[in-house]
Amino acid sequence: MTRIKIDSSNIDSVNYDETTNTLQIWFKYNKDKFSYVYENIVPNEYAEFILATSQGEYFDKFIRYGKLVKKIAEPVENQSKKEKKQTKLNIYSHKNNR
Numbered sequence: 001m002t003r004i005k006i007d008s009s010n011i012d013s014v015n016y017d018e019t020t021n022t023l024q025i026w027f028k029y030n031k032d033k034f035s036y037v038y039e040n041i042v043p044n045e046y047a048e049f050i051l052a053t054s055q056g057e058y059f060d061k062f063i064r065y066g067k068l069v070k071k072i073a074e075p076v077e078n079q080s081k082k083e084k085k086q087t088k089l090n091i092y093s094h095k096n097n098r
Helices: 043-051 055-063 081-096
Strands: 011-017 022-027 034-038 069-073
Touching: 011 055, 043 055
Parallel strands: none
Antiparallel strands: 011 022, 022 034, 034 069
């Protein structure tokens, strides 16, 4: 899968996996570094999304509320040094609070 930048005020980038019919979306202004995976997106639907005049409007109308979604944390290797340090602090804090 290749992450594609989207020219949208709300959507930053997407990945589409035709073998699993899943669309992974990263939103702009997402401070938690999560992406969302939408299932049951057939190839024609993905093509319509990409070719839409507004991907944000298409997403709101046809994908957002009608598809199963999973929230995925950004892999640590993709985080900045500051974010990695915070992740380590959170893990350390969690272990010591048991």
